[in-house]
Amino acid sequence: MVTQAPIEQQFNVLLAARFARGCTVYGDERTTLYEQARRDVAAAQRAEQGKAVTANQAKARAMRAGAEQMLAAGLSASGYRRLAESIALQHSTTIEWRSPSQMPAGAGAYASIQKRNVVCPRIEGTRQECEKRFATFLHEQGHILAEACTGRDHQPDPSDRRWHRCLRCEQTAWSIGMSLFPFSREMFAKLRWALQTYRRTTKGPATAVDALDRQCGSLTWAQSRQAWAVKGEKTGLNRKREQLERARKGR
Numbered sequence: 598m599v600t601q602a603p604i605e606q607q608f609n610v611l612l613a614a615r616f617a618r619g620c621t622v623y624g625d626e627r628t629t630l631y632e633q634a635r636r637d638v639a640a641a642q643r644a645e646q647g648k649a650v651t652a653n654q655a656k657a658r659a660m661r662a663g664a665e666q667m668l669a670a671g672l673s674a675s676g677y678r679r680l681a682e683s684i685a686l687q688h689s690t691t692i693e694w695r696s697p698s699q700m701p702a703g704a705g706a707y708a709s710i711q712k713r714n715v716v717c718p719r720i721e722g723t724r725q726e727c728e729k730r731f732a733t734f735l736h737e738q739g740h741i742l743a744e745a746c747t748g749r750d751h752q753p754d755p756s757d758r759r760w761h762r763c764l765r766c767e768q769t770a771w772s773i774g775m776s777l778f779p780f781s782r783e784m785f786a787k788l789r790w791a792l793q794t795y796r797r798t799t800k801g802p803a804t805a806v807d808a809l810d811r812q813c814g815s816l817t818w819a820q821s822r823q824a825w826a827v828k829g830e831k832t833g834l835n836r837k838r839e840q841l842e843r844a845r846k847g848r
């Protein structure tokens with residue numbers, strides 16, 4: 598949707614240009630000119646959005662580099678928070694950090710897909726706790742990026758009116774989460790715990806249950822480690838991590 602005012606403005610610019618050339622503009626031609634103004638404004642807005650996205654990507658990369666330095670320096674809480682914020686920015690998502698006691702009943706964290714907003718427990722505590730909460734963030738980000746909950750084995754539980762409960766959605770969001778950042782052992786343990794809890798409390802079709810079980814399996818874990826190792830070799834990410842690690846140890 599575009600607002601009326603800029604279109605009117607552009608229409609007047611086009612009209613003035615015609616008048617300047619000594620043309621008079623009547624009826625149908627006015628309509629054509631108005632359509633042209635509408636297209637011009639839409640194109641300008643797309644260009645603006647494109648610029649904003651590019652600026653955000655650059656900002657996200659800088660944030661991520663900062664986060665990795667914090668993590669290398671052993672600053673888990675601020676490092677993982679910054680890392681989460683950089684990933685969220687990269688995907689045009691906003692994060693609301695809350696203390697777990699401020700979460701609504703029945704939710705450890707949640708995502709508002711329409712608003713592209715995730716509400717997550719603030720990352721703090723020991724390194725293990727930070728990793729678990731970082732994993733929770735990645736899962737919620739996964740919900741934002743996931744396919745719509747329709748068709749095939751997406752079968753949300755109709756008995757819960759407050760929360761959208763669908764086994765396939767849960768499994769998919771974790772799968773996407775694992776594609777956003779390499780999961781540590783601690784993070785994968787969080788995934789397992791969350792999915793197995795879901796499996797016990799939510800009904801779903803056998804195919805969705807199978808996919809969920811595979812997602813929790815050791816094979817998925819091994820494959821993910823492997824995929825990230827290959828990716829790290831290609832991008833020089835591993836080397837950068839090693840350098841940071843050495844710098845931290847003063848070597």
Ligand SMILES: [Zn+2]
Pocket residue numbers: 745746747751752753763764765766767
């Ligand atoms: Zn679903």
Ligand SMILES: [Zn+2]
Pocket residue numbers: 736740766767770
């Ligand atoms: Zn979820």
